[in-house]
Amino acid sequence: MALTPLSLLTRNTILCCTTAWLCVAGPSNADDIEPGGKLLLTRGISSVDGSGGGGIVPWALITGNETDRGIGATAHLTSVILPDFDVISYGAGIGLRDRLEFSYTHQALDTGSTGPKLGLPDGYTFSQDIVAMKVRVAGDAIYDQDTWMPQVAIGAVYKQADHGSLLSALGAEDDSGVEFYVSATKLLLAQSLLLGGTLRYTDANQNGLLGFGGTSEASIYPEVSLGYMLSKRLIVGGEYRAKPDNLAFAEEDAWLDLFAAYAINKEMTVSAAYADLGSIATFDEQRGLYLSLQVGF
């Protein structure tokens, strides 16, 4: 229940990443480590949780422009402007050999002038730190165009929310949680389509911003994404993410969005979406504009 200091989190992440890099890289020649090489958009954008994917649903693709011989990284800044709240998220991820991904993201839900209506100070902000890891385990979404086999990845996401005592007063059991997911992504090039599905084991309330657990146990929730490529730089589509509804004081809905992601170049991708985040902390119909910038190599 105790808050994990950010410095510790960051240090653990760095240690973890270094160890994993050593394991993946093995004793190979330094000349082998080459940056870049992915085709436009095939690293995905960064989800609000920091994982390479769409905006709210992770993909089995690995972040960064690297191929199986290299290392890559991305950083993102995302905001969602809703009628009664603002969500902001920023973070960074690294991709190792197009196989392993580590990311850190900070996420905040700013209640703004809605705070007082909830009995909170004006501008009260719920926030959380998210450390995530993803491993690609099978398939190749892009090159295996002659089979139905998708690219499959598994991921673990550790979330540590702020304001633990308030969250328990709201009915959450915990202020931190771990989610596990399996994600399958397939590019159907002949149809210019991208299909994705994720199953997430979670008990997070509003993604963890309102803590973890409450009226029911952790369970598995489906998420889907669908995209159509209009050009090598532009993909449009939609996403759906089912979520737990664990807090007695407020109903929680699935998240939905319609998005467009545009790769300005190999380094920069901008995305915009119309996001429907449903009811948040008793405030219904939280629909608004999602904007995200991702830079990387």
Add this chain to the structure above:
Amino acid sequence: MYRLCIAALAGTCLTGTLAMADTLPGELPVDPYEVSNANAGAEPVDNPDMFAAFHGQAGIDRIVDDLVDRVTVDPRIEEIFRASDLVRLRRTLKEQFCYLLDGPCDYTGRDMVAAHKDQGITTREFNALVESLQFAMDTEGVPFAMQNKLIAKLAPMKRDVVTR
């Protein structure tokens, strides 16, 4: 002519088949191999509009010439092509694309494993060539959705082309 005869003899004796009917002046001889459309690495697309979308043989010729012009100056991969027989490469690529696009061609080149086994090509280099192909198809005005149908045929060949 003398070279061709030797090659023809060797080819007939060793495999019974030889790609000589289509070779162009200036092409260097290659070790004999069995000629077959299966060497193209994929079945043609099942879409009667594709060949027209690439503007027929003339369009395919322009795309391949542009592609070869681009990859032979692309600093990421030009080195790989320095020792290549570009006359032959242009001819066989044109045949291959025409065949894959369901055009009236047979592919007479080598299979993808044989053609690339000594090149030490990486995924990054494979993608560099795909980018050049996309530029060439853009220049020819091939609609993006149609471009993807050809790339969908080529993408699995990465398993044979990329060896490093």
